Amino acid sequence: MLPMRTQIASTWTWSRLSAVTLLLGLSVAGCQADSFNVTIDVTEQRQVGQVGGTISTLLPTPFVFAVNLNDEAKIRNANPPRQAFIKDFTMVITGTARPVGDIDTFDYLNTAEFFVEPTRAGSVLQKVKVADIPAKEGPAGQISPRLVSNLDLLPLLQEGARLTSTATGSTPSDDVTYSASIVLGVDVF
Numbered sequence: 571m572l573p574m575r576t577q578i579a580s581t582w583t584w585s586r587l588s589a590v591t592l593l594l595g596l597s598v599a600g601c602q603a604d605s606f607n608v609t610i611d612v613t614e615q616r617q618v619g620q621v622g623g624t625i626s627t628l629l630p631t632p633f634v635f636a637v638n639l640n641d642e643a644k645i646r647n648a649n650p651p652r653q654a655f656i657k658d659f660t661m662v663i664t665g666t667a668r669p670v671g672d673i674d675t676f677d678y679l680n681t682a683e684f685f686v687e688p689t690r691a692g693s694v695l696q697k698v699k700v701a702d703i704p705a706k707e708g709p710a711g712q713i714s715p716r717l718v719s720n721l722d723l724l725p726l727l728q729e730g731a732r733l734t735s736t737a738t739g740s741t742p743s744d745d746v747t748y749s750a751s752i753v754l755g756v757d758v759f
Contacts, residue, residue, distance in 0.1 A: 605757045606646050607657060608637060612733065612750035614664055617678070623741035628661075628682045628703075633733040634689060639724065639756055649758040653722040657755035659684070659701050663711040667745035674746045675709040682737040684715055686723055689730040697734075698726070706739075723754075 612633045617625065639651040663674050681704060687697035700723070701715035723731070733752075 603646070603648055603758070605755060606642070606648055608639070608642050608754045608756060610635065610637060610752045610754065612752060614666060614747055614749045616667060617742055617746045617748075619744035619746065620741040621743055625678065625737050625739045625741055627735050628679065628737040629684075629733060629735040633750075635686075635727055635731050635733065637727065637754070639727060639754075642756065643758060651724055652757045652759050654724040654727055654754050654756045655719075655721055656700055656717055656723065656752055658714075658753035659717060659750065660712060660714050661748050661750045664747045664749050666747040668747070672744065674742070674744075675711055676707050676713050676746075676748075677709040678739045678742040678746070679703065679713075679737060680706050680739040682715065682735055684733060684735045686726050686731050686733055688726055689732050693729060695726055695729060698723075700733075724756075727754075 612629075613631055615629055615631060617628075617630065639654055643649065643651055661676075663676070668674050682702060683699055684701040685697050686700050688695045698721060699718055700721060701717050703713060703715050707713045
């Protein structure tokens with residue numbers, strides 16, 4: 571059995587440690603992240619095959635961003651968005667238009683540029699270039715366009731925006747399908 575003085579000191583130390591732990595826990599729980607990511611899957615695209623043709627886009631179906639960043643912040647218990655930018659952008663060949671024995675790649679592509687533009691008629695916001703593929707990628711099954719850095723897309727995304735593209739190259743010999751994934755980095759107040 572410990573002497574009374576040691577028992578009191580030990581109890582006081584544990585009480586004090588418990589109080590400090592509780593306060594630290596409350597302060598950490600009250601802290602909010604200063605940013606978060608939102609991953610968006612772009613609708614599968616199809617480049618129609620045709621021998622001897624040329625392409626003018628890499629997104630035959632423009633992709634409308636259906637994301638509400640204010641709602642995303644609420645879901646994460648974060649403050650309202652302050653700015654948003656594309657953090658990662660990847661395109662991958664899918665198997666939808668690939669019968670057995672077919673090997674599809676992006677070898678038909680020479681260059682591409684990607685834009686985010688407003689969807690609202692009469693918008694004062696301008697179409698902005700967000701990424702490009704400046705040179706032929708070669709026979710890769712996955713490509714990651716080069717991103718324009720520090721480009722705040724929040725005003726466009728809040729108003730309503732879509733992803734479009736231009737491209738150069740020859741049409742593939744048969745249909746090629748691919749999907750894309752975009753990671754938005756969102757900074758909050």
